[in-house]
Amino acid sequence: MESQTADEVAAPNVSPWVVGTMAFATGAVIANLYYAQPLVDTLARVFQADSDAIGLTITVTQIGYALGLALLVPLGDLIERRKLLAALLAAATLGMAAMALAPSLIVFGAAAAVVGLTSVAVQVIVPFAHVLAAKGQQGRVVSTVMSGLLMGILLSRTVAGLVAEAFGWQAVFGLGAVLTALIAVVLWRALPTVAPTVTMRYPALLGSVLRLVREEPVLRLRMLYGALTFSTFSVFWTSAGFLLAGDPYNWNEAQIGLFALFGVAGALAAKFAGGLADRGWVHLTTGAYLLITALSYLLIGWGAVSVVALAIGVLLMDMGVQGTHINNQSLIFALRPDARSRLNTAYMVSYFISAAVGSALSAVVYVAYDWIGVAVLGGLFPALACVVWAVEHFSRSRREAAAATGS
Missing domain, CATH: 1.20.1250.20 (MFS general substrate transporter like domains)
Structure with missing residues (x-):
């Protein structure tokens, strides 16, 4: 070929x-x-x-x-x-x-x-x-x-x-x-x-990943959004089995495994994020996905006593995490077409590290504070991401206003 x-x-x-x-x-x-x-x-x-x-x-x-x-x-x-x-x-x-x-x-x-x-x-x-x-x-x-x-x-x-x-x-x-x-x-x-x-030696290829992180502020920002949202994904799924296996649910392994289907529904709903990104709505929809993810933990916390609340919360959380992730990748892949794999490396390494941190913290918090502690921890990460987005939004608005007035 x-x-x-x-x-x-x-x-x-x-x-x-x-x-x-x-x-x-x-x-x-x-x-x-x-x-x-x-x-x-x-x-x-x-x-x-x-x-x-x-x-x-x-x-x-x-x-x-x-x-x-x-x-x-x-x-x-x-x-x-x-x-x-x-x-x-x-x-x-x-x-x-x-x-x-x-x-x-x-x-x-x-x-x-x-x-x-x-x-x-x-x-x-x-x-x-x-x-x-x-x-x-x-x-x-x-x-x-x-x-x-x-x-x-x-x-x-x-x-x-x-x-x-x-x-x-x-x-x-x-x-x-x-x-x-x-x-x-x-x-x-x-x-x-x-x-x-590209044509370069392998050590130079690896070194160029760090250079991309230094040179691309959009990449750094999207790495932060990705890390803060995927950490909350790990926070939930690390401890969900403990919640569902204990009182008041007492589910067996098959029932706990089937519960993951609610997360699949959220992933399928987030598939529409790509179409919105193609229409140029990445910035606004990112804020919406981050807010959805943060608010989902109100329902997830209620899930300690209500499986309906837990299921809806998981659907919304997975939808928000996936929607943010799709927006992130849509932006970073467009930064440098000749470096898509290296951009993905930088983004996914931070993504993976954040998942490990979220998982470790979730296990510790569950032992110390039970499910309510997990819900607070899980909601904290996307809430922080919402603050970052708000700062970015107002900074962007000021720059656009300044450009419009020619100052």
Whole structure:
């Protein structure tokens, strides 16, 4: 297939099938990171290990993903993306197969690290989707792909629990391996070949990520919005299982897993954020999404005694977080078309770190202050983001007024 530049490949009639395939791919691949989480008790029995050892193994997966964000995602600007995706997905397939067949916890953990490292393929797909979309459609296309990714995160635990119950724990990772392999083949055939945007040595490529952060104030601002909203996402989902497993709910693992479907509804609702971004409403809708996220925690706090309030609160929270995220990526990808992967690296590293911080704080606060403490903590982050947005809004208004008067 003849190589094309990023500008040449964009077309007003980008295939909905290709966009849908990329959305499914991001969801299926990111799910590989989360399949083990609802199976911790089973894995502890199978490998005759204590809960700390199993928890460390799951942490290794997340560490691998963090390293992949920092070290592999920038290659999307240096290496032809289609080839890079094929290599990453092939390695992820082997890692998932090794997890399914692992004879010991050490082998399982090593394979999980490989899966974490190479599952950053999803963060190569997202900026690739922006490249393929025609001007005026980027927000809509990116929102579709990102909705698939968030659905993969939310549904992975439910799928893992149901498959393990029906066919055993090994079938969960075997299914992941098969899906990842199929995705690699389908994407190889469906995606065009797009020429790399830069030619530089690998150390210089990594160094340029920090330079982008220094030089692009919009990137820094959107990194802050992303960090403050995704941290609250982690605050909720880290402790939600404790709430639902205890009084007054006393739900089992299957019921808790199915509750994640309310988050999926929020993700689907936020898909419309891309269309609004394409119409130039990014600034105003960002403020609305941040406010929705902050206010959702009033309902989430009430969720200690009302499952209806909890469900509506989760739907609104996920919608706000996802809508903000789509707006963020729509803006940062447009900053420098030749550096989309490196811009995504800077943004997603801060995003991932904030999730880890939110998760750790949520566990500590739940033990000390129960669910009301989690609700206060979760609402604090988007409330702070609302303050930042208000400062940005008034500063922008003053600049526009000054420009209008010629002063």
